[in-house]
Amino acid sequence: MKIHEYQAKQLFRKAGVPVLEGIVARTPDEAKAAFEKLGGSLAVVKAQIHAGGRGKGNIIDNPEQKGVVLVRSAAEAEAAANGLLGKTLVTIQTGPEGQKVNQIFVEQGCDIARELYMGIVLDRSTATPVLMVSSEGGVEIEKVAEETPELILKEHFDPAVGIEAFQVRKICKKLGISGTAAKSAGKFIAALCKFYVATDCEMAEINPLVIDAEGGMVALDAKITFDDNAMFRHPDLKELRDLDEEDPAEVRAANSGLSYVTLDGNIGCLVNGAGLAMSTMDIIKYHGGEPSNFLDVGGGANTEQVTEAFRILLADPNCKAVLVNIFGGIARCTTIATAIIEASKQVGFNVPLVVRLEGTEVEEGRKMLADSDVDIISAVDLTDAAAKVVAASK
Ligand code: ADP
Numbered sequence: 001m002k003i004h005e006y007q008a009k010q011l012f013r014k015a016g017v018p019v020l021e022g023i024v025a026r027t028p029d030e031a032k033a034a035f036e037k038l039g040g041s042l043a044v045v046k047a048q049i050h051a052g053g054r055g056k057g058n059i060i061d062n063p064e065q066k067g068v069v070l071v072r073s074a075a076e077a078e079a080a081a082n083g084l085l086g087k088t089l090v091t092i093q094t095g096p097e098g099q100k101v102n103q104i105f106v107e108q109g110c111d112i113a114r115e116l117y118m119g120i121v122l123d124r125s126t127a128t129p130v131l132m133v134s135s136e137g138g139v140e141i142e143k144v145a146e147e148t149p150e151l152i153l154k155e156h157f158d159p160a161v162g163i164e165a166f167q168v169r170k171i172c173k174k175l176g177i178s179g180t181a182a183k184s185a186g187k188f189i190a191a192l193c194k195f196y197v198a199t200d201c202e203m204a205e206i207n208p209l210v211i212d213a214e215g216g217m218v219a220l221d222a223k224i225t226f227d228d229n230a231m232f233r234h235p236d237l238k239e240l241r242d243l244d245e246e247d248p249a250e251v252r253a254a255n256s257g258l259s260y261v262t263l264d265g266n267i268g269c270l271v272n273g274a275g276l277a278m279s280t281m282d283i284i285k286y287h288g289g290e291p292s293n294f295l296d297v298g299g300g301a302n303t304e305q306v307t308e309a310f311r312i313l314l315a316d317p318n319c320k321a322v323l324v325n326i327f328g329g330i331a332r333c334t335t336i337a338t339a340i341i342e343a344s345k346q347v348g349f350n351v352p353l354v355v356r357l358e359g360t361e362v363e364e365g366r367k368m369l370a371d372s373d374v375d376i377i378s379a380v381d382l383t384d385a386a387a388k389v390v391a392a393s394k
């Protein structure tokens with residue numbers, strides 16, 4: 001689960017990770033008032049979307065309008081808000097379709113002395129978090145990792161112990177930080193590592209992390225992803241979820257207990273079991289097709305869930321053919337057959353439907369489909385199914 005920068009910064013403040021004052025605004029008037037309330041001579045208006053690259057990104061059809069704008073008066077803050085709110089921002093992380101800006105963050109302007117990078121992710125190979133720092137702040141870390149990996153320092157830490165003093169000293173040395181800044185860095189890093197573990201983050205990235213004119217370390221940006229599987233432990237964090245930022249089909253599927261991921265191709269897949277879903281996508285690709293989704297209806301899916309799965313699949317305008325691949329173990333082929341008949345009544349199949357059923361109650365399921373008036377293309381095995389659905393999608 002991702003959250004917005006302004007939400008991440010509220011959590012940071014509580015956790016003792018230094019951030020600047022800022023106010024979230026949803027109208028140009030609010031942005032104007034926010035600038036006045038902050039009371040400084042410089043502020044930054046920042047589009048709040050679940051994607052990075054906002055500083056270099058721009059509004060569709062208005063390349064002059066960037067996603068992060070420095071403003072020097074309330075009127076400028078209002079103008080920036082006007083240029084962003086309700087508009088679509090395109091950054092290297094949003095894809096060409098961009099993301100709509102529903103809120104902005106008006107933050108105190110920072111007197112930046114140095115821009116650094118700091119991020120924490122989970123290293124599955126060591127089963128511990130790993131803190132990464134680099135003197136190259138404000139630029140894409142992927143680029144730094146590829147071109148100048150020696151500029152990134154990685155420090156693994158034990159989640160039960162937290163980052164240790166000698167590691168902080170190592171980091172400061174690498175970044176060339178000493179004196180006041182080193183003290184500030186020690187507090188900052190310890191608080192961030194503690195926050196990462198306490199809130200079950202998957203990723204916490206601060207780019208840029210800055211050292212201001214007084215030598216204080218401040219998080220100027222904040223990107224946080226929480227581990228979905230741990231959210232049951234954090235009901236307060238769960239409330240920070242912004243469904244407007246998520247793929248509507250995926251949200252709808254999750255509400256029905258289905259694992260669904262939207263993809264770029266044109267063949268809809270309805271499969272039970274994540275492993276079978278993966279191999280179904282592989283074999284579709286092997287036959288020259290491209291899946292339009294990943295969908296695992298799970299072992300214990302009922303008719304209503306499977307019917308909803310069809311509704312979601314068929315609502316995708318890119319979907320030109322559907323492959324149903326069910327290996328009935330706990331799931332019964334008759335449940336799937338009922339759902340196919342139900343979905344055909346409720347939604348109608350306007351694209352070819354290839355069905356491969358095997359396993360529990362397969363004969364009954366096949367008979368139900370044969371006796372119905374649903375137009376299906378039957379397949380005898382997975383290879384046959386893939387070849388047929390790829391042909392049907394063309
Ligand atoms: P993104 O990563 O989405 O582009 P950032 O929050 O990193 O967004 O902002 C982009 C750039 O804007 C930063 O690298 C920094 O130079 C500048 N910036 C952001 N917030 C402030 C601030 N409060 N004061 C001064 N400059 C800022």
Ligand code: MG
Nearest residue numbers: 052207208221
């Ligand atoms: Mg950034």
